[in-house]
Amino acid sequence: MKKYTILGNKDTRSGFGDGLLEAGKRNSEVVALCADLTESVKMTAFKEAFPERFVQVGIAEANMVSMAAGMALSGKVAFYSSFAAFATGRVYDQIRQSVAYSNTNVKICGSHSGITLGEDGATHQILEDIGLMRMIPNIIVINPCDYNQTKQATIAIAEHKGPVYLRFGRPKVPVFISEDTPFEIGKALMINEGKDVTIIATGHLVWEAIVAGEILAEQGIDAEIINIHxxxxxxxxxxxxxxxxxxxxxxxxxxxxxxxxNDSIAQLLARKNPKPMEYIGIDDMFGESGKPEKLMEKFGLKAENIVEAVKTVIKRK
Amino acid sequence: MATIAELENIASQVRRDIVRMVNGCSSGHPGGSLGCTDLMTALYFEVLDSKPENFTMEGKGEDMFFLSNGHISPVWYSVLSRRGFFPVSSLSTFRSLGSPLQGHPTPKYKLPGIRVASGSLGQGLSVGIGAALAKKMNGCGHLIYTLHGDGELQEGQIWEGAMFAGGNKLDNLISIIDYNNAQIDGTVDNVLGLGNLKDKFLAFGWEVLEMQGNDMKDCLRGLNEAKGLTKKGKPVVILMHTLMGFGVDFMQGLNTWHGAAPNDEQRDNALSQLKETLGDY
Structure with missing residues (x-):
């Protein structure tokens, strides 16, 4: 098992904020829109560096999405951000018509995604956003795994012309992807080559997959780990x-x-090469309040759960 | 500058186009289209600084128009083609398979004049606000125009946009409301009344004008007055009084013609009331 060192603990939303600032420096057409969550979604640095390119919309996400479309079709690279629940589900129709169908250069940036948002509970813990966004034609969907990858992804999507959903999170989590690891939209990242099982992971669960890989290696199971961002x-x-x-x-x-x-992969395998598969995720439930770590345990998203799933799936071969 | 008579002639031809397009595919929305024909003619042939032969998505150095109530696409397509954005012959393909003239407008097929999709109501004001902000950021002095149905104002997003534009003193924006008091389920008053619309917009920090939308002379007056009120710290809204189906006696004032196509007999009756001035497509 390839050794991964924790380079620090940082939130992926800060990777977004720093990436946005960098994208703003590189391209004067980059603009940012926010709905009363500037610091939460880490747009403060961009706002301070480029006040004339920052738009405070107020608590009106629908207006924000369509405004972003109007700015984008006028030549701007329009990043809007809110909590992922409000950046996607709340404004599904605006995304569908003004962004995706109109193919406007809008970057949908969802922070505080998933269960690890923690204490705010199920109203804010969106667990459906990847599905919602990937179902609409024209939208690229990216869920980076740590601070460095999120920063790179943010810079990369600014250079891509077209709608993108970028999903990131709230808690501080291990940074383990080096700053110089290339980020290419649509290109999987090999974390560890192995032969007994393929573990595919995205977002915060990539680190859990690495920990699982280490546990499995000690038990003589050689896992291949792929990061799908x-x-x-x-x-x-x-x-x-x-x-x-x-x-x-x-x-x-x-x-x-x-x-x-998970469904994307199952769909692919069913059509091209059916193989035993297990899911790590949340099985048709809403989340609840709690510390992110405790929620990961309760909902079965930890390395230990991955280890168990690997053993199950290997038996099914 | 076109004379009122010349604009009225164009409008008559546009109304013929609308009736023939909607009849031709046995679907579409003639009511609001006919009601907004005078406005759209005045706007595109006299007021809007646009570049029909050199359309760009970004609209730099020109005025931009957004149709928020996308179902009245027939009037938009007709006016765009008559103004030279694309060949008039395209109108015969309205709503048919493979046509860029989709039931509701979209930029997907690169039809000159169309910058964003509309159809799902309430989004066009926000899109226009975004474009107006971009114009300000770019130091472009041109204006943004948006058109909305009155029933569309029941959508909450409109008021999010109205609050933003007023609160941010977005004074390069002119929004026009097709105030015909008709929507699918009946009169707007009966379905969900808008109350004192003028006071509502005033309270949101807008300049409010009224005009008679089926009177070409008053359309020009209203639009020019609205232009004169821009760049003065407030967005401008025009409450445009129209009749749904204006120009065709059996459609006029009836909400039932919102989304119903005339049959061949009704088409012929309608066309007999509308002078062919520029040649049918």
């Missing part, structure tokens, strides 16, 4: 190549079973 378009080649080698898959995400990365 771009859920749409999916790097089907990388996934099929790995699964052909290992013969089974465990797919991990901080999302409902329905509609997310």
């Amino acid at each position: 771009t859920i749409k378009p999916l790097d089907t080649e990388a996934i099929l190549r790995s699964v052909e080698k290992t013969g089974c898959v465990v797919s991990c995400e901080e999302h409902q079973y329905n509609g997310g990365l």
Whole structure:
């Protein structure tokens, strides 16, 4: 198992904030829109550096999304951000018509996604957003795994012309992807080459997959671990190549079973190369209040759960 | 500058186009289209600084128009083609398979004049606000125009936009409300009344004008007056009084013609009331 060192603990939303500032420095057409959550979604640095390119919309997300579309079609690279629940589900129709169908250069930036939002509870813990966004044509869906990858992804999507959903989170989590690791939209990242099982993970669960890989290695199981940061378009080649080698898959995400990365992979395998597969995710339930770590345990999103799923899936080979 | 008579001639032809397009595909929305024909003619042929032969999505150095009530696409398509954005012959493809003239407008097929999709109501004001902000950021002195149905004002997003534009003194924006008091389920008053619309917009920090939308002379007066009120610290709204189906006697004032197509007999009756001035497509 390849050794990964924790380079620090940082929130992925700060990776977004720092990436946005950098994107703003590189391109004067980059604008940012916010609905009364400037510091929560880490837009403060951008706002201070480029006050004339920052728009405070107030608590009116629908207006914000369509405004972003209007700015984008006028030539701006329009980033808007809110909590992922309000950046996606609340404004689904605005995204569908003004952003996706109109193919405007809008970056939908959802912070505080998933169960690890923690104490605020289920109203804010969106676990459906990947599914919602990936179902609409034209939208690229990206869920980076740590601070460095989120920063790089933010810079990358500013350079891509077209709608993108970028999903990130609230808690401080391990930073383990080096700053110089290349980020390419749509390209899977090989975390560890192995032969017994393919573990595919996105977002916060990539680190859990690495910890699981270490536990499995001690038990003599050689796991291949792939980080899918771009859920749409999916790097089907990388996934099929790995699964052909290992013969089974465990797919991990901080999302409902329905509609997310796991379903994307199941859909791919069902059509191209059916193999035993297990899901790590949340099975048709709402979240609840609690510390992120405790919630990860309660909802079965920890390394230990991945280890169990790997053992189950290997038996099914 | 076109004379009132010349604009009225264009409007008559546009109304013929609308009736023929909607009849041709046995679907579409003639009521609001006919009601807004005079406005759209005045806007595109006299008021809007646009570049029909050199359309750009970004609209730099020109005025931009957004149709928020996308279902009245027939009038928009007709006016755009008559103004030279695309060939008039395209109108015959309205709503048919493979046509860029979709039932509701979209930029997907690169139809010149269309910058954003509309159809799901309430979004066009926000889009226009975004474009107006971009114009200000770019130091472009041109204006943004948006058009809305009155029933559309029942959508909450409109008021989010109204609050933003008023609160941010977005004074390069002119929004026009097609105040025909008709929507699918009946009169707007009966379905969900708008109350004192003028006072509502005033309270949101807008300049409010009224005009008679089926009177070409008053359309020009209203639009020019609205232009004169821009760049003075407030967005401008025009409450435009119209009749749904204006120009065709059996449609006029009836909400039942919101989304119903005339049959061939009704078409012929309608066309007999509308002078062919520029040649049918």
